[in-house]
Amino acid sequence: MSNRDLTRLLHRIGRRGASLGFVGLLCLAIAASLAFPPAEQRAATGYTVLAAIAPLDVWALAWCATGALCLVQMFLRSDRIAFAAATALLLLYGLVYLISTFNGDNPRGWVGAAVWLAFGGWIALIATWPEAEAADRATGGAAVIVADADGLIQSWNPQAAKLFGWSTEEAVGRPLTILMPSRLRHQHVEGLARVRVTGASELAGRIIPLIGLRRDGSEFPIALTVNAWHSDDGIAYTGVIRPLRGGDAD
Incomplete structure (x- = not known):
């Protein structure tokens, strides 16, 4: 791809789309880590807490679907559904870790909770940036x-x-x-x-x-x-x- 082609692509995607692309790739990476974890990792506290709520394959499917949605909508003029899905899943993850801290299942779960909740808040903030449709109306x-x-x-x-x-x-x-x-x-x-x-x-x-x-x-x-x-x-x-x-x- 030439520099000119790359410039065109970046301007078409914009800051919202680029952020959504990053989130989409991250979601796919998380899905892979849940779908194919090593045996010793599957026994880790964080994984057992998640498995107690739903099978890890279900969590992996949720992350995979969210990642695919983000990667598709990063090229579209309206991307609200992808941002909403990614924010909801990140916040849910954070709440699961937070609750596991308070009920004693994961004493250090508050660390993961802080990371996931902060990440979810960051995505929610990016979602407030104007999208292409709003710019046209403005x-x-x-x-x-x-x-x-x-x-x-x-x-x-x-x-x-x-x-x-x-x-x-x-x-x-x-x-x-x-x-x-x-x-x-x-x-x-x-x-x-x-x-x-x-x-x-x-x-x-x-x-x-x-x-x-x-x-x-x-x-x-x-x-x-x-x-x-x-x-x-x-x-x-x-x-x-x-x-x-x-x-x-x-």
Whole structure:
């Protein structure tokens, strides 16, 4: 996989998806440890406590199903079910360990309980991050594009794909100039150069009427609101684009 392909994949998944992928792999690892434990490990206190509630194979199946769900929904726009399932299973595990501490079955179970409950709380916190659907609603269904200091597209929401005709995989990594007629591109390049020198954009926060260019070569009027901000990699831009009357993709 090339760096460009990896960049596209990471931007499509986002922070929520990446976190969900990590949780999914962890769930599968836990499932394997429960399904195929060595004989001496099966006799460990933690395993006997779990086996007293349900067979280890049942626990393994629950972790495996949760892990598979996380790995599938990490690529989807709505991932609430996966986050809810992972949080519930982690908290349940923590409660089992905590209860076993109080009833004397596992005197040091509070250590495992603290770890599992903290992990479950962390997953519940990540679940509060905005997902793709919420981001679309927050921008009123507008096209939202993020670009780096060189004007290369880094993020591309579904409405941008609908408006301009480029899919996320096709758009990420390409220059913003694909979205504008050739007669406007020189002005755009000069503007980026000025921002790199001054560190600020004169157009930030303003609604700018422009002409957009679809993939099929057709032009249409748009309203652009752009903001420049400083990231770890330098200046980045976020543009919110809405078609003006007569320019909707529908």
